[in-house]
Amino acid sequence: MQNPYLPYPVRIEEIITETEDKNLKTFKLVFLNPDDQEKFLYKAGQFAELSVAGKGEVPIGIASSPSEKGYLMFTINKVGLVTTTLHCMKPGDIMGIRGPLGNSYPWDILKGKNVVIIGGGFAFTTLRSAIVYMLDPVNRPNFKKIHVIYGARSPGMLLYKDELAAWEARDDINMHITVDSTEDPTWKYNVGFVPTITEQKAPPGNEDTYAIICGPPIMIKFTQPVLDRLGYCHDKIIMSLEMRMKCGIGMCGRCNIGKEFVCKDGPVFTLAQLNEMPKEY
Amino acid sequence: MKIIRIDKKNWAGGLEKLKGSYRLFGPVKDNEFHNFKRLDKDELPDFNYFNTRLSPKSIIYPQSEIMLEYELDENKENHHVMKESKKDYSQRVVIGIRPCDASAFLLVKRNFDTPEYKDPYWIRSYEATTFVGLACNNPQATCFCTSAGCGPFYEDGLDVLLVDAGDHFLAKIISSKGENLLEAAGWDTETDADEQIETMKQEAEARITSFVTTNKLKDKKIIDLFDAPFWEEVAFACINCGTCTYVCPTCWCFDIQDEAYGLCGIRMRNWDSCMFPLFTLHGSGHNPRSTNMQRVRQRFMHKLKYYVDKYNDGIQCVGCGRCIRLCPVNIDIRKICNMMNSYEVQVTSD
Numbered sequence: 001m002q003n004p005y006l007p008y009p010v011r012i013e014e015i016i017t018e019t020e021d022k023n024l025k026t027f028k029l030v031f032l033n034p035d036d037q038e039k040f041l042y043k044a045g046q047f048a049e050l051s052v053a054g055k056g057e058v059p060i061g062i063a064s065s066p067s068e069k070g071y072l073m074f075t076i077n078k079v080g081l082v083t084t085t086l087h088c089m090k091p092g093d094i095m096g097i098r099g100p101l102g103n104s105y106p107w108d109i110l111k112g113k114n115v116v117i118i119g120g121g122f123a124f125t126t127l128r129s130a131i132v133y134m135l136d137p138v139n140r141p142n143f144k145k146i147h148v149i150y151g152a153r154s155p156g157m158l159l160y161k162d163e164l165a166a167w168e169a170r171d172d173i174n175m176h177i178t179v180d181s182t183e184d185p186t187w188k189y190n191v192g193f194v195p196t197i198t199e200q201k202a203p204p205g206n207e208d209t210y211a212i213i214c215g216p217p218i219m220i221k222f223t224q225p226v227l228d229r230l231g232y233c234h235d236k237i238i239m240s241l242e243m244r245m246k247c248g249i250g251m252c253g254r255c256n257i258g259k260e261f262v263c264k265d266g267p268v269f270t271l272a273q274l275n276e277m278p279k280e281y
Numbered sequence: 282m283k284i285i286r287i288d289k290k291n292w293a294g295g296l297e298k299l300k301g302s303y304r305l306f307g308p309v310k311d312n313e314f315h316n317f318k319r320l321d322k323d324e325l326p327d328f329n330y331f332n333t334r335l336s337p338k339s340i341i342y343p344q345s346e347i348m349l350e351y352e353l354d355e356n357k358e359n360h361h362v363m364k365e366s367k368k369d370y371s372q373r374v375v376i377g378i379r380p381c382d383a384s385a386f387l388l389v390k391r392n393f394d395t396p397e398y399k400d401p402y403w404i405r406s407y408e409a410t411t412f413v414g415l416a417c418n419n420p421q422a423t424c425f426c427t428s429a430g431c432g433p434f435y436e437d438g439l440d441v442l443l444v445d446a447g448d449h450f451l452a453k454i455i456s457s458k459g460e461n462l463l464e465a466a467g468w469d470t471e472t473d474a475d476e477q478i479e480t481m482k483q484e485a486e487a488r489i490t491s492f493v494t495t496n497k498l499k500d501k502k503i504i505d506l507f508d509a510p511f512w513e514e515v516a517f518a519c520i521n522c523g524t525c526t527y528v529c530p531t532c533w534c535f536d537i538q539d540e541a542y543g544l545c546g547i548r549m550r551n552w553d554s555c556m557f558p559l560f561t562l563h564g565s566g567h568n569p570r571s572t573n574m575q576r577v578r579q580r581f582m583h584k585l586k587y588y589v590d591k592y593n594d595g596i597q598c599v600g601c602g603r604c605i606r607l608c609p610v611n612i613d614i615r616k617i618c619n620m621m622n623s624y625e626v627q628v629t630s631d
Contacts, residue, residue: 001401005348009362053351053361054541079564094361243569244561246537249398252553253534254560258503259587264397278507281569
């Protein structure tokens, strides 16, 4: 019997500090046993339980794309015991990973469609996975137009800055990067909150267009009416939720919304699905 | 099904014989209550009880259980790599479990034994165990098993059903596991007592005077019940002590924690409870169930609606009545179940 609680051992390959407040670091992890890597087949939108021996586990969205081989990537906000320990670890250290867990963005449905990615703050990790996946030369023909609206408080709080710049330069993805405010005279992108930029830049909703939203509750609250005005049906608005989790496999009982477990039945739900579920998240 | 007659004078001897090949667990007097514990040599289960104070769920699913272990000493090979802890899954038997508590394991099994994931600790424990039930000849006033999907002589979840018939037990063999056990104990006097057991069963069922109504739960919308106006009132007296979840045979929620001592450590799981605010508290400080009312609603909605919808086979409750007897503020699941079952959304017309 396979033990779903037993993490695969991994080694920290690289740690990148992402933001100016140094609270967000990206970890590149490499499997100690190549066989484990073969078993860890994931899709963009899934998450994993990162395990630090002696401290515990944290559920974190996978920021690397399945098209990036040989390593996994996670961007971690320093919040509690495990994430603070992770922030103090160094390349070469051994930790563990369980997964992949949860559903993913609905890639079978998104095939052949326009995809509008809307992200805010540090909730851009699985969205990065989705973008890298879609931009992979093998996959890019499977999607029509790709729009990305991504905002942070300030330029220094944006994740993956080099990649954002590289995507800006491409003509097969429409980038709309924004910050809440900045005094940086060299800032050449948008200034304004994500809902405002969405209203200005997002294409109108139609049968062929899906929006994927990840961000803080306040961003989601004000973006949703914008998408309504733009004509997006609720079954075309895709969201990824967060919950306190332990087991990650639908057994420990804490992450439910109604009868759905965010860890196993989610974390990705359409707004149409969420409308049928209790507002308890 | 075969029925074996066990004269009470042969009871102790058979049990001692069993101890050679099984670990025995049974109800024993524990201060003023009964609880299940491992039976030592020459120790007999004490059947002079209605039901145990705590459910026997801890025999399969301990309150604290080591899952994994690891070394933190960087000079050792495989340091910081988790491995499974060695466990004793040798065969064992629970003697004298009430039929409601045994059927509770079947409800809980759906959580731990799923098509996608198997919880190896729960499943191995469960599979290593033979359940010898003790039929309830005298149910209590808080028992409502017959309307909660089982009954005082209920057989699903048991390997043997014991019926106390005065100077002897009638042991009805329900599974091959049960048959093996009776053989190992040397009890082999077959008897024809089907009718006698059936009569006793009907008498016991007739003594149950308390019921829940669950027939309409399935058809209601989750959101309607969730937004029903009675939750504030239901939760008003609750102090979130968690006694109900602790004593419940069908509550399974758990927490996972690491504990390290020096250079080695364990990952363990502990029973947890939806009654506690920490159960759902996010790292950010946000808590989707921050209020007493939300947590009480979660407990009842889980047992009486989410479970019903998810598995389409009744409520997540066997009617043992422990939460009713032990709630310090007299919250009664029967009353709440009936409120939920009879709730209709008020349609207001302007």
